[in-house]
Amino acid sequence: MPSVGQELLDVPLPEMVAKLAMGIATAQAALDENSVNTAQLLAETEVPVVFGVSQIIAEDGTVSFTQSPPIDVSLLQIGLLPTFYQFSEATIEVSMDIKTTTSRQTNVNVSAKAKVGFALWSSSVRVDISHNRKFGKEVQGTSRLFTRLAPVPPPERIAPILTVVDNRPDGGA
Incomplete structure (x- = not known):
């Protein structure tokens, strides 16, 4: 019968750690690929955006609005x-409960009978021996795998830099 220590040594912990690491690497690659696909979709999807609206209040108090023409920009460009x-x-958390039981039971029953009569004597002895031996082993194990994901900022170079160049003679004032 293997010892409790041997039972614990038989748990393939290095293999479990290696599989966990490879599983995380595979999952991380899938997460990165999903983020790149999302960035590509955001860069390719364009929406019309009006970048300027002017409110004009006339001398008589009337208000009018003018706007710059809409420009198609990508969702990535607008942020x-x-x-x-x-x-x-x-x-990785592994727990194991090992319970072994051994019991031995021996029963001895002795009975004797004697008869006494005229010039006759007899006796009998009966011996019953029963022997039981019982071994039991119970093993329970549980394992738990826990991973934590954390959102991280996108790479700095993914966001476009907005540069405003105003070529109007008054500089937009």
């Missing part, structure tokens, strides 16, 4: 960015 995630923690 929508994909979410990136990374695994910040991974835990």
Whole structure:
């Protein structure tokens, strides 16, 4: 019968750790690919945006509005960015309960009978021996895998830099 220590040594912990690491690497690659696909979709999807509205109040108090013509810009250009995630923690928890029982039971029953009569004597002895031996082993194990994902800021270079160039003679004043 293997010892409790041997039972614990038989748990393939290095293999579990390696599989956890490879699982995280595969999942991280899938998360990164999803974020890149989202960034591409945001860059390709354009919406019309009006960048300027002027409110004009006339001398007589009437108000009118003029706007610049709408310009198609990508969702990425107006500030929508994909979410990136990374695994910040991974835990493997293994617990094992091992219970072994051994019992031995021996029963001895002795009975004797004697008869006495005229010039006759007899006796009998009866011995009953029963022997039971019982071994039991109970093993219970549980394992738990826990990972934590944390959102991280997108790479700095993914967001476009907005530069305003105003070529109007009055500089927009």
